[in-house]
Amino acid sequence: MAIKIKLKKSLVGRKDSHIATAHSLGLKKIGSQTVQPDNAATKGKLHHISYLVEVTTADDN
Numbered sequence: 129m130a131i132k133i134k135l136k137k138s139l140v141g142r143k144d145s146h147i148a149t150a151h152s153l154g155l156k157k158i159g160s161q162t163v164q165p166d167n168a169a170t171k172g173k174l175h176h177i178s179y180l181v182e183v184t185t186a187d188d189n
Contacts, residue, residue, distance in 0.1 A: 129166040130186040135159065137180045149176050 135155040139147045153173055154162040163186045164170045174183060 130163050131166045131170065132161060132163050132184045132186040133174065134161045134182045134184075135180060136182050139180070142180070146177050146180070149173050150180065155181070 133153055133155065135150060135158055138158055139150055139156075150156070153164060153170075154160070174181065
């Protein structure tokens with residue numbers, strides 16, 4: 129199972145730790161998307177920056 133993550137808000141002016149978390153997920157610019165595994169580590173990162181991202185399930189077609 130995988131989840132698709134999209135950066136919805138700018139990283140400008142955010143805490144350094146939030147910026148680093150977004151970069152660790154592969155998100156650098158508004159609108160950038162990535163597919164990540166649905167595991168505890170990813171969910172922890174998403175909880176940290178939930179106000180910046182939109183999360184959906186990835187289609188495995």
